[in-house]
Amino acid sequence: MATISDFTPNEMMTIAAARALSNDDVCFVGIGAPSAACNVARLTHAPDITLIYESGTIGTAPDVLPLSIGDGELCETALTTVSVPEMFRYWLQGGRISVGFLGAAQLDRFGNINTTVIGDYHKPKVRLPGGGGAPEIATSCKQVFITMKQATRGMVEKIDFYTSFGHGDGGDHRQRLGITTKGPTLLITDLALWKPDPETKEFTVVSMHPGVTRENVQETCGWKVRFSDRLEETPPPTELELTTLRELQARTERAHGGKKGS
Amino acid sequence: MATISDFTPNEMMTIAAARALSNDDVCFVGIGAPSAACNVARLTHAPDITLIYESGTIGTAPDVLPLSIGDGELCETALTTVSVPEMFRYWLQGGRISVGFLGAAQLDRFGNINTTVIGDYHKPKVRLPGGGGAPEIATSCKQVFITMKQATRGMVEKIDFYTSFGHGDGGDHRQRLGITTKGPTLLITDLALWKPDPETKEFTVVSMHPGVTRENVQETCGWKVRFSDRLEETPPPTELELTTLRELQARTERAHGGKKGS
Amino acid sequence: MAKFQSLHDAVRDNLKDGDVVAFEGFTHLIPHAAAHEAIRQGRKDLTLIRMTPDIIYDQMIGMGLVKKVVFSYAGNPGVGLLRRMRDAIENGWPRSIETVEHSHAAMANAYEAGAAGLPCAVFRGYRGAGLKDVNPEIRSITCPFTGEELAAVPAHRPDVAFVHAQKASKRGDVLVEGIIGVQKEAVLASKRAVVTVEEIVDDFDDLHPNLCVLPHWTVTAIAHVPGGAHPSYTHGYYDRDNAAYLEWDKVSADRDLFMQWMKTNVLEAGPGAFAERVKGL
């Protein structure tokens, strides 16, 4: 068993996210931490998990992590590759995705996400890339997992723009908008696991990663953090998990590292 | 040059329909006379014509006539084969078809067609196969050619059901319904060629096939026939046209004739 | 997750009395074996959806399994009319059936909308056509940008779809090739999907990336039934048995002859007979 000194907070975040996935899941995967987490799950406890990238690749099993959501590796290892309109109509809107992964530039306590602008939409301080698939991933997937590194400028009291809808103002806000899916059910950060309160839907810390204190969590979060009455400690990465993740990253580095044309 | 005794009225009908097609046409082909006509055109003066069957086959060049709109031969000789929803959305509704061919159980003088029921819809005397693609072929193709053998029970004063819309009550009826395509521009029967009057849109005989009289045309038509002031005689089939058609039919007979499983 | 089953068990587990069911195929890959199994098991009060009801729907209607048909073209393809379906509509034999009639465009769009999880399909259609006066399920919607009036029909959402395909992999993924019709949409639009296949192969590793493949988790059951599309054809396996289509025109013309034919060729036969029937085609 690895110990605290053996892994980074980022590694813990990725591995904790991987553990939340099961063999029967059909995941809509984004680039970065979600992609690593989904592929670690596939290479450890969930070999039959179905990974879908919005570029149209269904059932991919890349040997290395893709650089983008449309890498050739994803297509070459996929069961099939469909057009992007079909991906969004039949596969996402069709309700076939069990878990959608989202990242966030800004996140609030109800799992609402901003990746559009910092500041006013029409006079932005920073123009971010935008929502991409997120607005419909957030409402069409059966549930949504959010991954992000904790920081006060990211986890904020009020987001500047509602790129994708989580639990809105909390409670039954989703149902009131006619949304039938669960929305954010898990937030995986580099410090902790959070789940929405069953009633209020406010994200609540249910498990802290090894060595993390309540103060660590609070000082990197822009809202007053609620901790579960039954707070657990996240089991540290196993040897297998850590080795799998690191080998995946090493293969990825070797594959993509020095590539450059004339 | 062939003479009147050398060909049948059916052959004349098919060849006259073939002549109406050009090399640049993209045709939505039905089974029967339209299929023979389109393929005779392809094998004579219009080698680059694009033939599309509603089963999804685009750019087919069958060596023999298909038994159905979904024969394997159509797919094997096609440039590409798409799904049926795509066929109706991107190719037909998308406005990419220059000529749609329709047949009719009942036809009126304005090119409205019935292939649904004889008698009352809810208590039919004869339940016919129905419209299939016809309702949208009639409105989405740039123009429509109709082929049928003349008979008073087919060419009627009033059709029992509007399976597909031609010129409605005539005049600008299409435009009044927001239809922007030309609709029926040519009726090819075993006796004559008919075109809609520019104003009233009533089908008018513009050319009679060799040996056909005005009486022949009128006695096989259920409405009072209008003849053009400049009535022409359809040139008889050329040797090439007739040979091409007959060889196509002979190949078709040989290919499909005796096939039977155990 | 796809379960490999005998056709008997797959039909028993997935088709219930009163179900809305689509046996799809567009001239190619018609699931004859599956329809015959449904007849043998004597399902009742089915609502059948199909763009092109053909021999198998004629057979199910003639055997009294059906209370309603949703369709756009009812014919014996390349031959003529469906005589059993006509007998039911015109004379109520063996029972009267309800019909809901659409155009091909409407049906194809309705499957597409079902696969896409939408409540309705929107398209440009039915202008000047009589069906919208006799089918209350044809409505309209106004484009909020141009004001154009478009047709709307309810999405198809069958309880179960039956399709025939070329190959399944051992994991249960399914490959459909050639004229693919609306099969993918029918499977994705349905709550359950049963697929009969010509062949089961180890894997699909060497397939071109852009083919029509149904992942195993979209399929409920797979039954290995070689020849299961006879007398229609399976691209890459066997040709259409045109004589059988011509024969059906005669058989279906007479109630007694029909019943006798069904007894011999369906009720007293089984899925295993299909492999024999396609020999030499």
Next chain:
Amino acid sequence: MAKFQSLHDAVRDNLKDGDVVAFEGFTHLIPHAAAHEAIRQGRKDLTLIRMTPDIIYDQMIGMGLVKKVVFSYAGNPGVGLLRRMRDAIENGWPRSIETVEHSHAAMANAYEAGAAGLPCAVFRGYRGAGLKDVNPEIRSITCPFTGEELAAVPAHRPDVAFVHAQKASKRGDVLVEGIIGVQKEAVLASKRAVVTVEEIVDDFDDLHPNLCVLPHWTVTAIAHVPGGAHPSYTHGYYDRDNAAYLEWDKVSADRDLFMQWMKTNVLEAGPGAFAERVKGL
């Protein structure tokens, strides 16, 4: 009918000042060579449509060709932000641009609707999302059967689409393979379509029947530009040049560096340079 032309002539004949234009590609097959030709020819006041504006849109915006961008995700794929686009939006350099922002689902559906000849796309989307408050082109429509409120956006109908593909046949038919994105829809939705290809082959006789093929009569012009997608990749021909994507992050961070890079690599280069750039990838 597809006309084989030099890229120079194809762009000259098909892209006009003020056009609405889509250079499409979803990470794969990005039409870099075509975009560079547009920059060299100095088109003005373009409205650019694209799901994923990336380096080429950053370049066109930075060079001042663009007055408006319709998009759903603006990023340097796998690297980060688009710095020239940001500079235009945040600081109006070299000119201010208008943006119309959608989700991927909306953009994909809008292309699909354009290909299908419809005035608008209907889908389930934007629920609770902020974009519908800032984009007046996001409206709604009510299902006439269930009463459900669905999102509607105008169909994309560009004046011209530019895409890159693997192969054209001598007749002008075009094959797109691998991650096919929205390219087929973009071509079919547009009044004109220009395709750059890696290779021209005699015919497509041996292709599998169900591939993504654009018939020659849907394509306006074809230009043979090997390597024309660099630094993105062409499935079956060459890999992504990741170093070039990383380099762009630095180049685009500085206005002067950007202008110098564009001068050297675009203004003073030509389509022929692309074949060299993909050697060894």
